């Protein structure tokens with residue numbers, strides 16, 4: 001990004017690109033409503049943003065599948081999502097940028113130097129730490145190195161996706177690469193987690209926009225996720241909730257219950273314990289979300305979601321057994337072995353008690369006989 | 374591992390193992406108890422005595438007409454909260470899902486709100502039962518730690534379950550974890566306390582009935 005562009009205010013840049021003030025206010029109002037802010041906040045946000053300079057953003061990709069970036073770029077409202085790239089100055093993203101090799105690295109160095117203490121770091125993917133961090137290297141350096149160096153001059157770090165937020169899939173047992181979330185490695189910077197596998201595009205852009213507008217870290221929950229998007233569970237806002245309340249559950253993916261759109265709890269839905277905006281913001285430009293498409297929520301925005309037992313086992317069942325969930329076969333094996341041990345112990349104890357009694361009775365009888373003699 | 378994972382994973386596994394081990398241990402131990410030889414001449418054949426045993430298992434559950442005025446209140450309380458417990462355990466969707474994972478069978482659930490109301494009523498009845506135990510002089514003298522702890526652990530499971538189903542007081546995942554943990558604790562306590570009456574009550578009535586019928590008593 002040429003330096004003269006980065007120095008421009010967002011308003012100037014939008015004017016140059018022919019994006020009207022009205023369109024920008026509309027966009028900000030949509031974002032404000034997404035964040036559950038009052039309608040007038042959209043106008044205030046637009047004014048504030050137009051006067052602001054675009055913050056430099058460095059996007060680091062570590063152990064990840066690029067799904068998060070795909071989510072962001074595959075947004076169904078391209079004009080809106082393109083606009084977010086006009087609100088920030090994306091100075092480094094090795095997946096999206098045209099430059100490669102030394103030039104790409106130079107872009108990162110330059111952005112860091114020019115905006116020291118003010119730039120925003122977006123991290124996508126977990127950070128491998130096992131064996132000196134060799135499982136994820138770029139430009140001959142480990143992810144730990146790159147993250148630590150880049151984080152030093154950052155105003156804040158936004159972790160996009162469950163991998164950078166909580167470790168995600170690379171973190172899943174047995175975690176061969178020693179994957180860690182960013183918050184385990186960086187302790188002296190504000191960290192905002194935008195979890196999800198992947199996160200909803202509007203949630204990513206909304207979080208960035210909120211930070212750019214206010215310059216402050218939004219209200220976060222105990223997992224450092226913006227409360228505005230992660231304040232409710234999927235279950236709280238799920239349109240199938242009335243069926244849950246009526247005790248009407250789909251038992252298989254093609255039974256009458258499934259066809260009638262009944263609750264997917266028994267098919268393993270993790271909606272009751274998953275905090276995210278899927279049920280309200282939805283996906284693909286507000287078209288639908290997994291539960292609406294007939295699939296239970298996997299709980300992908302929660303820490304350790306990959307290790308919480310089968311995706312298809314109800315939340316009220318056990319998370320042990322051969323397939324990570326309790327089945328009648330596992331229960332029979334487990335209960336059978338425990339019951340057999342119980343029977344054996346009781347039989348052994350009874351036999352011992354009877355033997356002791358017999359010995360005691362014999363002793364008494366012998367003593368009596370001796371006395372009589 | 375978070376609290377819910379712990380409750381659904383290692384804690385539940387441990388509790389189920391202890392429950393199965395304990396129940397079978399105690400049943401076997403009772404079954405193998407020395408029985409005094411019946412010295413009286415059998416008055417009825419074995420089959421008739423067996424029928425007498427079965428009859429006693431059922432008939433002893435009905436209130437005795439002679440004492441109904443003295444025992445009616447406590448029997449009504451006892452029956453009501455036991456029925457409430459059965460409905461809550463067997464007719465709530467998430468419980469049915471749990472039982473299905475153990476036994477492979479499932480059945481339709483009652484509406485959650487109805488089960489929630491029944492659970493609240495059951496808890497109220499259990500409080501009345503506790504109050505009676507505390508205020509009745511003889512009952513109080515007869516009660517020991519086992520009675521109070523068995524009451525407490527059962528009530529705790531209902532309270533945490535009610536809190537979870539109404540999302541009251543804490544995030545749902547925490548409430549669910551507490552509910553499952555309290556259920557795990559109940560499973561561990563079950564074989565070693567008076568909750569074991571669930572397994573003893575009918576066999577012991579039947580065995581008594583059998584012995585009495587064999588001696589010629591009408592049951």
Ligand code: SF4
Pocket residue numbers: 234235236238239240241242244262263264265269270271272291297
């Ligand atoms: S489908 Fe899932 S989120 Fe929706 S009501 Fe059922 S359990 Fe809750």
